[in-house]
Amino acid sequence: MSEIRSSVEKRRLRGVVVITLLSSLSFLYFGFISPGKNKTTFGFVLNNEWVLIKEWIIASATGVKIFSGISLVASVLAILAYRKRRQIVFPVGVATFGILMSFITWAASGKFIPLTGLLQGALLLAVPLIFGSMSGLICERSGVINIAIEGQLLASAFVSGVVASLTHKTIWGLIAAPIAGAAISFLLATFAIKFSVDQVILGFVLNVLVIGLTDFLYKKLLVPYQSTWNTAPTFGKIELPVLSKIPVLGPIFFSQSIVVYIMFAIVASITFALFKTKWGLRTRAIGEHPTAADTVGIDVNKLRFKNVIIAGLIAGVGGAYYTVGSVGAFGKEMTAGAGFIALAALIFGKWSPIGAVFAALLFGFADNLQSTLTIIGVSIPSEFMLMVPYIATIIAVTGLVGRVRAPAADGVPYLRGGAH
Amino acid sequence: MMRNSLSKFGQAIKLPGLSFGLAFTLTGFIIAFSDSKVLSKIGSPLEFIKSAGATAGNAYLALFQGSIFDINLTKSHNFFQGFYPLSETIVIATPLILTGLSVALAFKSGLFNIGAQGQFIFGAIGASYVGFHFHLPLVIHVIAAALAGMALASIWGGAVGLLKAKTGAHEVILTIMMNYIAGYFILWTLKTSQFLRPGRIDPIAPEVNQSARLPLLAGANLRIHAGIFIALAAALFVWWLLTKTTIGYKFRAVGANGQAAKTAGISVPFVLTATMAICGALAGLGGAVQVLGSEHALNADIAGSFGFDAITVALLGRAQPLGTVFAALLFGALHAGGRTMQSNTGVPLDIVLVTQALIVLFIAAPTFVRFIFRLKKLNSSAGLTSKGWNG
Numbered sequence: 001m002s003e004i005r006s007s008v009e010k011r012r013l014r015g016v017v018v019i020t021l022l023s024s025l026s027f028l029y030f031g032f033i034s035p036g037k038n039k040t041t042f043g044f045v046l047n048n049e050w051v052l053i054k055e056w057i058i059a060s061a062t063g064v065k066i067f068s069g070i071s072l073v074a075s076v077l078a079i080l081a082y083r084k085r086r087q088i089v090f091p092v093g094v095a096t097f098g099i100l101m102s103f104i105t106w107a108a109s110g111k112f113i114p115l116t117g118l119l120q121g122a123l124l125l126a127v128p129l130i131f132g133s134m135s136g137l138i139c140e141r142s143g144v145i146n147i148a149i150e151g152q153l154l155a156s157a158f159v160s161g162v163v164a165s166l167t168h169k170t171i172w173g174l175i176a177a178p179i180a181g182a183a184i185s186f187l188l189a190t191f192a193i194k195f196s197v198d199q200v201i202l203g204f205v206l207n208v209l210v211i212g213l214t215d216f217l218y219k220k221l222l223v224p225y226q227s228t229w230n231t232a233p234t235f236g237k238i239e240l241p242v243l244s245k246i247p248v249l250g251p252i253f254f255s256q257s258i259v260v261y262i263m264f265a266i267v268a269s270i271t272f273a274l275f276k277t278k279w280g281l282r283t284r285a286i287g288e289h290p291t292a293a294d295t296v297g298i299d300v301n302k303l304r305f306k307n308v309i310i311a312g313l314i315a316g317v318g319g320a321y322y323t324v325g326s327v328g329a330f331g332k333e334m335t336a337g338a339g340f341i342a343l344a345a346l347i348f349g350k351w352s353p354i355g356a357v358f359a360a361l362l363f364g365f366a367d368n369l370q371s372t373l374t375i376i377g378v379s380i381p382s383e384f385m386l387m388v389p390y391i392a393t394i395i396a397v398t399g400l401v402g403r404v405r406a407p408a409a410d411g412v413p414y415l416r417g418g419a420h
Numbered sequence: 421m422m423r424n425s426l427s428k429f430g431q432a433i434k435l436p437g438l439s440f441g442l443a444f445t446l447t448g449f450i451i452a453f454s455d456s457k458v459l460s461k462i463g464s465p466l467e468f469i470k471s472a473g474a475t476a477g478n479a480y481l482a483l484f485q486g487s488i489f490d491i492n493l494t495k496s497h498n499f500f501q502g503f504y505p506l507s508e509t510i511v512i513a514t515p516l517i518l519t520g521l522s523v524a525l526a527f528k529s530g531l532f533n534i535g536a537q538g539q540f541i542f543g544a545i546g547a548s549y550v551g552f553h554f555h556l557p558l559v560i561h562v563i564a565a566a567l568a569g570m571a572l573a574s575i576w577g578g579a580v581g582l583l584k585a586k587t588g589a590h591e592v593i594l595t596i597m598m599n600y601i602a603g604y605f606i607l608w609t610l611k612t613s614q615f616l617r618p619g620r621i622d623p624i625a626p627e628v629n630q631s632a633r634l635p636l637l638a639g640a641n642l643r644i645h646a647g648i649f650i651a652l653a654a655a656l657f658v659w660w661l662l663t664k665t666t667i668g669y670k671f672r673a674v675g676a677n678g679q680a681a682k683t684a685g686i687s688v689p690f691v692l693t694a695t696m697a698i699c700g701a702l703a704g705l706g707g708a709v710q711v712l713g714s715e716h717a718l719n720a721d722i723a724g725s726f727g728f729d730a731i732t733v734a735l736l737g738r739a740q741p742l743g744t745v746f747a748a749l750l751f752g753a754l755h756a757g758g759r760t761m762q763s764n765t766g767v768p769l770d771i772v773l774v775t776q777a778l779i780v781l782f783i784a785a786p787t788f789v790r791f792i793f794r795l796k797k798l799n800s801s802a803g804l805t806s807k808g809w810n811g
Binding site: 201204205344384397 | 450598728767780
C-alpha cells in the first residue's frame with residue numbers, strides 16, 4: 001500500500017514539475033526569445049448568434065505574456081497545492097490552458113484565429129471519439145477489453161451509409177448503424193466470453209476483419225454502383241431556439257446534427273447509470289471483482305454479454321456520424337484509426353465517462369488546431385502538428401495524469417470456480 | 421510407435437487444418453455472394469450454386485496462379501519464368517518474416533508489440549539514408565545501411581520498453597501512438613532537402629547506390645533477392661536467442677510470470693527494454709531489407725501494411741520462429757495471389773485481409789473450432805494470450 005502511495009506521490013510531483021517547466025518555457029520562448037511581431041486577432045462570432053464581442057485584437061507579445069503569466073501563477077498554485085497535499089488537477093488544467101493559449105497567440109501572430117470555429121470543429125472531431133470511448137468504457141468497466149472500437153465504428157459507418165443510400169432516408173441509416181455495431185459486439189462477446197479467446201488479440205483480429213470486409217465491399221459494390229449504394233443523405237443541423245444564439249457556446253453545443261444531441265444524452269445517461277443505478281453497481285462489480293459479484297448472485301457472464309452488446313449499439317451511433325451524420329458517402333477506411341484514439345481517450349480519462357469525454361475533446365482540439373493553423377499558414381511543418389495528439393497521449397499514459405488503473409478484472413475471462 | 425506418432429501429428433494438424441478450411445470456405449461464400457452475376461441467378465437454385473462455385477473457384481485458381489506457379493508465363497517466356505509468382509510471394513514474405521519475428525519475440529516476453537509498423541519505418545529511413553548518401557565498398561555498404569536502419573528502429577522500439585518499465589504505461593497504447601508519429605515523421609523526412617530526390621517534388625528519396633543493394637537471386641526477370649536468407653537467418657537467431665541463451669530464458673520467464681521472474685532476481689525493466697530493442701531491430705531490419713532489396717528508394721508508402729500484417733503473422737505462427745516463417749510465406753502468397761485475383765477475376769485484393777483475420781480468429785479460438793466440428797475437448801494447445809491493461 002505504501003508503495004502504491006509513494007508512486008502516486010512521485011507521479012503528482014512529476015506532473016507539477018513538468019507543468020512548471022512548460023509554463024516557464026512558454027513564458028520565456030513565446031514571450032521574450034521569439035515573440036510574435038504582429039497582432040493576433042481572435043474571432044468569436046460564427047453564425048448569427050448575439051454579439052457581445054466580435055473580435056479581440058491584441059499584440060502577440062503582450063497576449064503571450066498575459067496567458068503565460070496565467071499559467072505561471074497556476075503552476076505556483078499547483079506547487080502550493082502539492083505541498084499541502086491537495087488536489088492539483090485544477091491548477092494544472094488552468095496552466096495547460098494558459099500554455100495552449102500562449103502557443104496559439106504566438107503561432108497566429110499577424111493572423112486571424114476563429115476561436116469559436118476552432119472549438120466547434122474540436123467538438124465535431126471529438127464526436128466519434130466520444131462514442132467510441134463510451135463503448136470501450138462500458139465493455140471495460142464490465143471486464144471485457146474492447147480494442148475492436150475501430151471495427152465497430154467502421155462497420156456501422158459502412159452499414160449506415162449503405163442503408164441510408166438504399167432507402168434514401170437518413171433515419172434508416174441511423175437505425176441500422178447501432179445494429180451493425182452490436183453485430184461486431186456480438187462476435188466480441190461470443191469469442192471473449194463463451195470461448196475465452198484472448199481479448200486483445202480478438203479485438204485486433206476483429207478490426208482486421210472489418211477493415212477487410214468494408215474495403216472489399218467498397219471496391220466491389222460502392223465504387224462501381226455508387227448511385228445506388230453510396231449516396232447517403234445527411235441530417236441537417238438542428239438549431240435549438242434561443243440556446244443556439246448564445247455567444248460562443250451556442251454554435252458549439254446547440255447548433256448541431258441530431259447525432260451530436262444523442263451523444264450528449266448518452267454521455268449523461270452513462271455517467272448517471274454507471275454510478276447511481278443498480279445496473280451500474282453490478283457492472284462495476286463484475287469488472288472489479290467478478291467472483292464477489294457471482295457470490296451475491298450476479299450472473300457475471302450474462303451481464304458482460306449484455307453490456308458488450310450495449311457498447312456496440314453506442315459505438316454504432318458514432319459510426320453513423322461518419323456518414324449520415326456528416327458527409328453522407330462512405331469512404332474506404334474512413335474512420336482512420338479513430339477507434340484507437342478513442343481507446344487512448346478512455347485510458348487517458350482513467351476509465352471514467354467524464355474523463356474520457358474531456359480526453360476526447362482534447363484530441364479533437366489538437367486535431368482541429370492543427371488543421372486551423374495549417375490553413376492560416378503557420379511555419380511549423382504540418383506533420384509535427386499532426387503528431388501532437390499522439391505525443392499528448394504518450395505523455396498522458398506515461399504519467400502526467402497520475403496513476404492509471406484499469407478495472408481489476410479487465411480482460412480476464414470469468415470461469416466459475418476461479419479457474420483463472 | 422509409428423502409428424502413435426502419426427496420430428499425434430494428426431492431432432497437431434487437425435485444428436489448424438480445420439481453421440484454414442473454415443476460413444477459406446467463409447471467404448469463398450463472401451466472394452460468391454457479392455458477385456452480381458451469381459446474385460442474378462438466385463431464381464434457379466442449381467444454376468445459382470453452380471455459378472457461385474465457379475466464381476469462388478476461379479478466384480482461388482487466380483490466387484494460386486498469382487502466388488505459386490503460372491503456366492501462362494511458361495508459354496510466353498520460359499519454364500523458369502512460370503515461377504515468377506512464387507518469387508513475388510517470397511519478396512512480400514521477406515519483410516513479413518522479419519516484422520512477424522519482431523511481434524513474436526515480444527509475445528514471448530509477454531508484450532504485445534503493435535509497433536512493428538513504426539519500427540519498420542525507422543529501419544527503412546536509416547537504411548535508405550546510408551544507402552544513397554555514402555559511397556562504400558560492396559558488401560560493407562549493405563551491412564552498414566542495414567545496421568543503420570536497425571539501430572534507429574532499435575532505439576524507437578527500445579523506447580517503448582523503457583517507458584513501460586519506468587512508468588508502467590501500456591505498450592499497446594504506446595506503440596499505436598508511436599506508429600502514427602512514425603507515419604508522420606516519414607512524410608516530413610521525405611520533404612527535407614536531405615531526402616528529396618534532385619529534380620523531383622513528390623515525396624521520394626534518391627535510389628540507394630548499387631553497392632548498397634541486395635543481390636538478386638534468380639536473374640533480372642525475377643525480383644527475389646538475398647533478403648530471404650537474411651530473414652531466415654533472423655528466424656534462426658530468434659530461435660537460438662530464446663532457447664539457447666540466458667537472456668532468452670529471462671525473456672520467457674518474464675513473459676510467463678513477471679512477478680515470479682522479479683522474485684527470482686531477473687531485472688524486469690532490463691528485460692522489457694532489451695526485448696523491445698531487439699524487436700525494434702528485427703522490424704527495422706525488415707524495413708532495411710525492403711529498401712535495399714526490392715524498393716531501392718524510400719517513399720511515403722514504403723511500410724505498406726507490413727507492420728500490421730506482422731501481428732496476424734505472429735499470431736498464426738503461434739509466436740514460434742519457424743511458425744512465423746511459414747505464416748509469413750502464407751500471407752505473402754495471399755498478397756501476391758490477391759493481386760492476380762484482383763486483375764484476373766475482379767475480386768478486390770482486400771478479401772485476403774478477411775481470410776487472414778478469419779484464420780487467426782479460428783486459430784486463436786480452438787474451443788470455437790471444436791464447438792463447430794463437435795470435437796472432443798483436449799487439454800493441449802493452449803491459446804496465445806497477451807496481458808490486459810494491468811498486466
